[in-house]
Every structure is written in C-alpha cells, then in structure tokens.
Amino acid sequence: MAKIKTTYFCQNCGNQFSKWQGQCTACKEWNTIVEEVIQKPEKSNWKTPTNTSKRVSKPLLINEIDVSQEARIQTNDAEFNRVLGGGIVPGSLTLLGGEPGIGKSTLLLQIALKLQHKTLYVSGEESQKQIKMRAERINPNSSNCYILTETKTQNIFKQIEALEPDIVVVDSIQTLHSDYIESSSGSISQIKECTTELIKFAKETATPVILIGHITKDGNIAGPKILEHMVDTVLQFEGDRNHVFRILRANKNRFGSTNELGIYEMQGSGLREVSNPSEILISKKDEELSGNAVAATLEGMRPLMIEVQALVSTAVYGTPQRSATGFNAKRLNMLLAVLEKRAGFRLGAKDVFLNITGGITVDDPAIDLAVVAAILSSNEDEALQKDVCFAAEVGLSGEIRPAQRVEQRILEAEKLGFSTIFVSKYNKISLKNTAIKIQLISKIEDLVEFIV
Ligand code: TYD
Ligand code: MG
DSSP states (O other), X not given: OOOOEEEEEETTTOOEESSOOSBOTTTOOBSOEEEEEXXXXXXXXXXXXXXXXXXXXXXXXXXXXXXXGGOOBOOSOHHHHHHHTSSBOTTXXXXXXXXTTSSHHHHXXXXXXXXXXXXXXXXXXXXXXXXXXXXXXXXXXXXXXXXXXXXXXXXXXXHHHHHOOXXXXXXXXXXXXXXXXOSOTTSHHHHHHHHHHHHHHHHHHTXXXXXXXXXXXXXXXXXXXXXXXXXXXXXXXXEOTTSSXXXXXXXXXXXXXXXXXXXXXXXXXXXXXXXXXXXXXXXHGGGOOTTEEEEEEEETTEEEEEEEEEEEEEOSSSSOOEEEESSOHHHHHHHHHHHHHHHOOOOTTEEEEEEXXXXXXXXXXXXXXXXXXXXXXXXXXXXXXTTEEEEOEEOTTSBEEOOTTHHHHHXXXXXXXXXXXEEETTSOOOOOSOSXXXXXXXXXXXXHHHHO
C-alpha cells in the first residue's frame, strides 16, 4: 500500500509546509498550522466540455471586449441584488458566511425558489424531504428549482452536466468532498480543492455559483483565509439569533461596492425584505435606558453601528474601578480625565464600566464621542434619545476631532433610521438633502449641553 501523504497547512492563509512549526512564516500567525492527509489530484474534477476546450484566450483591446452577454441575473430579492451590486454576475463565485441557524440556507433556498432561471440547489446538510418541507413554508409553487443531496464533487459535476442549470447553490462548502484528496470534508485541503473545481466550472461555463460557508467562533469563515481570496464576492449574514432581524453585507465584492447592506426579518414563512430599516429601531423604542449610546463606526471599509453601554456608580471600595470590554482601557481613562478636566465632572470617586455590545472590539477612534455620551448619560441617569448617534474622536483638550470618511457613516446612520448624528465641526461634509440631521459640535461642552 502506498504511503499516506500528509502535509501541513496554515489555517489562516492556507500556506503549505513540509513540517509542523509553531508560527506560520507566511502570515506570522501562531498555532495555525495543522497536519492533513492529501493525495494530489492527478487530473481535475471538472472536465472542460470538449466543445469549449479548444478555445484559446488571446489579448483583446479593452474597447473591443463585449460585455453585453455579461448581463446580471436579477433575483426577486431587491436587498440581495443591491448587496451584490445589481444582481448576480454570470460566472461569479459568491460565498455566503454566517453563524449556524442565522438563516443562510433559508435565504438562498428562498432566492432559488423565486428565480425565473433553472437553479440547482445542492445540499450536503439536509435531505431532499427536509428541504421540501422548508420550501413549502417559503414558496410552494416553484417550477425551476432542482434539489440535489450530494457531497461528492465528482457526482455533483455529473449531475450539473446532465441538468445544465443556470445557477448553482451549494450548501455548504465544508460538506463537499473530492475523491482526489484523502482528508476529511471541511479540512483545509478539501475546501481549497473543491473551491478550485467550482471556480473552474463557473468561469468556463459562465454559470454563477453561490456557496454557503460556516463561520468559526471568532466570526471568520471556517477554512483558510485564502478561500475568501479565491471567490469573487464574500457576503456575510449576521444578526442575533434571538432577534428577528438579519443584516446581509458584502465584505468583498469584485463587481460592486462593499458599502451596501440588506436587511431582513425572519418570519414563519421565510425571510422578509425590510425596506424601511427604522422599523428595527422603533421596535426597541420602549427600552430607552441611561448609559446607552450608539456610535457610527467603520470596521475596515464597512460602516457599522455599534451600541456602547456605560455604568457609572459610586465606588464602594477606596480605589474606584475602571473596566472596559471591547474598548481600550487606557483610552477610557484618558476620556475620563478629559471629562473631569474640561467639563468639571467629578468622576474620580466613581466606578466606571464600559461595554461594547455584541462582543466586538473597536479600534476606531471615532467611537470616542459615543463613549463619552454613554458615560455622561449614565452619570446623569438620563437616557439619550434612541435615534441619536455619534461619530467623532475626542482630543486631550476636549476638542471634538473629525472622523475619517464621515459621509459614509452619516449615510449608514441615515439608512438605519437615525434622526440625528453628532459629528465634528471640522469635518468637511458635502452631503445635501439628507434626511438625518447633522449636528456639528467643536468641543466636549457642546455635548454636555445637549445631554445634561
Ligand atoms: P437556516 O436557514 O437553517 O440557518 P443556517 O442555514 O444559517 O444554519 O435557518 C434556521 C432558522 O430559521 C431556524 O431556527 C428556524 C428559522 N426559520 C424561520 O423562522 N422561518 C422559516 O420560514 C424558516 C425556513 C426558518
Ligand atoms: Mg443551513
């Protein structure tokens, strides 16, 4: 029997090593290298059909390239189309990630059921009967959607060749298995191999493929980071499983902007598109609490509204406690010192606790103003209006400093239904006719005046 071949992969960047090591020399991450059994594929899984294999690519003048057949496929779901940048691009590979139970399968099945095109929904997670039961709840009269329960890529490609679908949905990439690789489904080498085959198939036949990807504890898509580099679009479906609202956003999009987001509500009959996002805020209206403030932050390129909670109370022990979750504790001390010195608040004898909700950590300095507002609100025991948000940095002399790409934050806040946003007077804003009121302030006293 031939010796089993094993190799070592970095779970972060997908780099391959011949022996184990503590740190990946490519991406410098620690403890990410794992051993996997492989058997290099001698031939590829997806065989190019003979009629197209003779096609040889030659350089074309950019003006001569015909884009007319590249018309996007419009789904019935306006939010999904918008997040993709105006529909599904033929031959593109889209990866949809999200926590278990958030509604990834529901979203894609729903889109598949409502499509006018011939769609193949491949599931390695549920049986055909289970999918049918789910489909009955969503849209019982679909005539274009085929369901296949299969995990072996060889068999999937065989069915695709016979059916010739216009769109393929795969639930999920972690369940796929290629015979050419010996390691188990969900391992890095399997995910890499199966994705490569699917990309090859998508590009050669101009059939769009949408993949579902599981995410790990820390919110990244399970498998090598390289998976995200391989596909054209990475979508993230997020939300609290205990709440009905879900947000769909693009983390990466080769065919459109990553600034758009789609909002859904999970109902008994599937996901409903929410065209007026302020509904979300209205539903929370009755729980106005002191010490809560919303910050319009940016996470990488993406705007993100984050709730900051502060609790200020009289210190029980001699030394007051200061603790921050998801926020730099040193920066919290600095902001408290600024409040003490510039706004005359006696916070020296008080415990201050700060928490960024949702378990996220924020480095964006523009969260400062929301932190200060939450602290002031808790100190005064006075709730802020629910539909107000903040985006500015606070300087040592109490000045309100401009936030980066403030217009993007303002548009996000507007989209999410906020009525007022506090930003620095020193920001250059060229937005006109916004529904949201832009409150310009220059020093911390201006904010104190508003809250107290
Ligand atoms: P699912 O799409 O299976 O999640 P994922 O594929 O991301 O793991 O969705 C699971 C949840 O959605 C499940 O807890 C039940 C809920 N749900 C509804 O509330 N209404 C519906 O019509 C459907 C189909 C699911
Ligand atoms: Mg699922």
